Amino acid sequence: MKYCVECGSEYQDSVTACADCPGVQLVDKETMRERGLPVANERDTRQFVRVGTAEDPLTAEDYVQVLEAARVPVFTRPGRAGSVDALTTGNVMPWWEILVPVEHSARAIELIAREKDNLQATEAEAIRAAEEEELESEGYTAPPPA
């Protein structure tokens, strides 16, 4: 069987294009899975729920990669800053919603939480390294780790 990458419709192998989506390529089930796309009749009944947000597109992309690696179908959409944000900061900050099918939400939330920790640890590590480098360049030796 083949599937439309756009709408997820299922087709016989002899079919080369989706009847509903002109010009859209059909791929096999494996490819759909690899790309984290829902297949045949799953999309309509699926309910996507928000499992997290990202404050920049790179972080959003990072979460998507983590979820896709875990075979969780995922997509992002830009969120809209609420009036509270606009009032408190005076800026409209962009952010991204991470959405997955409801049946994957518990796992996705866990994966995102773990990845968030990783990102923060990496950031802290980078800051620490930069500080040590700065100290060294000033002639100090960084203290040994406790």
Ligand SMILES: [Zn+2]
């Ligand atoms: Zn289609």
